[in-house]
Structure formats: structure tokens, C-alpha cells
Amino acid sequence: MGELAHALSNMEEKRVYEIIDKQIAEGANPMDIIQECNDGMIRVGELFSEGTYFISQLIYSAEILKKVMSKLDPLLSGLKVSGSVRGKVIIGTVKGDIHDIGKNIVATLLRGSGFEVIDLGVDVPSEKFVDAVKETNAKILGLSALLNFTYPAMKEVVEAISAAGLREKVKIIIGGAPVNEQVREFTGADHYAKDAVEGINMCKEIYS
Numbered sequence: 001m002g003e004l005a006h007a008l009s010n011m012e013e014k015r016v017y018e019i020i021d022k023q024i025a026e027g028a029n030p031m032d033i034i035q036e037c038n039d040g041m042i043r044v045g046e047l048f049s050e051g052t053y054f055i056s057q058l059i060y061s062a063e064i065l066k067k068v069m070s071k072l073d074p075l076l077s078g079l080k081v082s083g084s085v086r087g088k089v090i091i092g093t094v095k096g097d098i099h100d101i102g103k104n105i106v107a108t109l110l111r112g113s114g115f116e117v118i119d120l121g122v123d124v125p126s127e128k129f130v131d132a133v134k135e136t137n138a139k140i141l142g143l144s145a146l147l148n149f150t151y152p153a154m155k156e157v158v159e160a161i162s163a164a165g166l167r168e169k170v171k172i173i174i175g176g177a178p179v180n181e182q183v184r185e186f187t188g189a190d191h192y193a194k195d196a197v198e199g200i201n202m203c204k205e206i207y208s
């Protein structure tokens with residue numbers, strides 16, 4: 001684990017900002033910084049699972065990561081491509097789940113890559129996803145979930161899209177730290193993206 005991930009997982013808030021400010025000043029790629037923060041957050045999750053950390057540390061780590069993202073956002077937006085809008089993407093965290101840091105990164109990167117993003121927020125019921133697909137005609141729906149007990153909510157969204165007769169019109173991509181290919185199969189989504197960059201590349205391909 002790198003120095004940044006280590007500092008983040010140890011809740012050394014000031015140290016985290018020092019390292020990031022230095023990396024930004026040295027021209028580091030913001031995506032590499034995000035990747036290392038992800039490693040740190042996974043460690044936080046492990047420490048939580050094993051009972052070393054409590055919910056207060058989860059909240060604290062999220063606060064630190066949000067401040068980190070406010071430092072990185074201008075750089076991510078700076079990756080902006082010129083030219084016309086590539087297409088619309090609807091994104092949201094499914095019902096029962098309020099994790100949104102990863103989803104927000106995906107939304108920022110999509111906007112930076114020229115997509116119009118309709119971000120429905122967190123704890124989004126399936127009807128709201130269905131309505132958004134109907135109203136916007138977006139060809140892509142991105143679902144985020146970080147809790148294994150919210151996978152059924154992802155499946156519900158896919159089923160609600162089918163029931164509304166929209167399944168052929170929209171590609172559904174799922175993501176979130178513990179999501180994998182098995183979860184994709186369970187939910188009936190079209191694709192699973194292991195990280196934001198892979199997700200953005202899928203969106204580019206779908207709209208190409």
C-alpha cells in the first residue's frame with residue numbers, strides 16, 4: 001500500500017492533504033491519486049469488517065475523501081474534451097444505499113468526457129430510474145451499489161426497465177467496490193465496470 005493509502009486508512013487527515021497537494025503540484029495524474037485513495041478506503045472497510053474501526057471512522061474517511069475530491073475535481077474537469085455532447089447517461093445509487101463518492105467520480109469523469117449526465121442521487125427507487133429513461137431517452141443507465149444487500153435493488157431496477165418495455169433501448173452498467181461479474185449475472189445488467197475509467201470507456205463505446 002502506498003504512502004497516501006496508508007495515511008488515509010490511518011485517518012491522518014492533514015498528512016493526506018499534504019501528500020495530495022504535493023502530488024498535484026508535481027503534476028500527478030488525478031486518476032492515479034483516486035486509485036490510491038480507493039486502496040486506502042478498501043483498507044478502511046477491512047478494518048471496519050474486523051471490528052477495529054466503527055461507523056464513526058467510516059464517516060470520517062468519507063469526509064476526508066470528499067475534501068480530496070474537491071481538490072481533484074478541477075483537475076478531472078480539466079480533462080474535458082471539446083466538441084459536441086457524446087450522449088446522455090443516467091446514473092444513481094440504488095434504493096437502500098447511500099454511498100455516493102464513487103458514483104460522483106463517475107459522473108464527474110463522464111461530464112469531463114463530454115457526456116450529459118443525469119444524476120438521480122442516492123437511495124433511488126426503481127420507478128425513478130424508469131421515469132428518467134422514458135423522459136431523457138438516454139441509451140445508458142449506470143447503477144451504483146456498495147452493499148451486498150442492495151444487489152436485489154439493482155435487479156429490481158433491471159426488471160422494472162424490462163416491465164416498462166425499455167430494456168432494448170438502454171444499456172445498463174453496474175459498479176461499486178464489491179460488485180463483480182456474478183452480481184452482473186444476478187441482476188441481469190449488461191455490463192459490470194470494475195472502476196470509473198472502465199465505465200467511461202464502456203459509455204464511449206456504446207455511443208460510438
Ligand code: B12
Pocket residue numbers: 037038041042043044045046048049055058059061062065091096097098099100101102103105106141142143144145146147148149173174175176177178193194195196197198199200
Ligand atoms: C465511506 C464508506 C461509507 C460512508 C459513505 C459516505 C458516502 N457519502 O458515500 C458511510 C459512513 C455513509 C457508510 C455507511 C455504511 N456502510 Co460503508 N463504506 C464506506 C467505504 C469505507 C468506502 C466507500 C468509498 O467511498 N470508496 C471510494 C470510492 C471511490 O470507491 P467506489 O465507491 O467503489 O467507486 C469506484 C468504483 O467502484 C466505481 N463505481 C462506483 N459506482 C459505480 C457505478 C457505475 C455505473 C460505474 C461505471 C462505476 C462505479 O467508480 C469508483 C472509482 O473507480 C467502504 C469500503 C469499501 N471497500 O469500499 C464501506 C462499505 C461499502 N460499507 C459497508 C457497510 C456495511 C456500511 C453500513 C451498512 C455500515 C452500518 N453498519 O451502518 C452503512 C450503510 C449505509 C447505507 N444504507 O448505504 C461495507 C459493505 C459490505 C457489503 N459488501 O455489503 C463496506 C464494503 C465496508 C466493509 N468492508 O465492511 N459507508
